[in-house]
Amino acid sequence: MPTARLEHVNIRVSDPERSAAFFTTLCGWHERWRGPAIDDGFSIHLGTDDQYLVFYAPKEGTSGRFEKGVPLQHIGVEVDDLDEAERIVIAAGLEPxxxxxxxxxxxxxxxxxxxxxxEVVSYAG
Structure with a gap:
């Protein structure tokens, strides 16, 4: 039976720079790539060497070709220090x-x- 791994998740955001800066701080990820994307949009790929999130924004003033999907429940990230992660989320003005x-x-x-x-989860004892 074949095996697979999740390689990336592409999400549409209003400000890819802000999202990338936040997740760099929260997760310690690095920028893998940035540049032009579908429909004259812009993307930043941020993650590890093996997996990443894409922060995509359509061309300013357009809605882009695809609407936000309703089935998405949440995206989970694992961190070593949950308390520090919560401090970073709060410092960004977001509410845990x-x-x-x-x-x-x-x-x-x-x-x-x-x-x-x-979802931010820690399996550290």
Missing amino acids: FNHANYEPGRRFYFYDWDGIEF
Whole structure:
């Protein structure tokens, strides 16, 4: 049976620079690529050497070809220090919610500036 891994997730945001700066601080990721994207838009690829998020914005003044998908529930990121991650989220003016501590780890959630929900989880003991 073939195996697969999640390579990237492409999300539409209002300000790719702001999102990339925030996730660089939150996750310690590096910029893999930036440049022109579909429909005269702009993208920043941010992550690790093996996986990344794409922060995409259509050309200013247009809605782009694709509307935001309703089925997306949240995107999860794993961090080593959940308390520090929460401080970074709050410092960015975002509001953590739904804190939980159950096997296999602790977690909280937040919405970014575009209403995308993220789960931040730590499996550190």
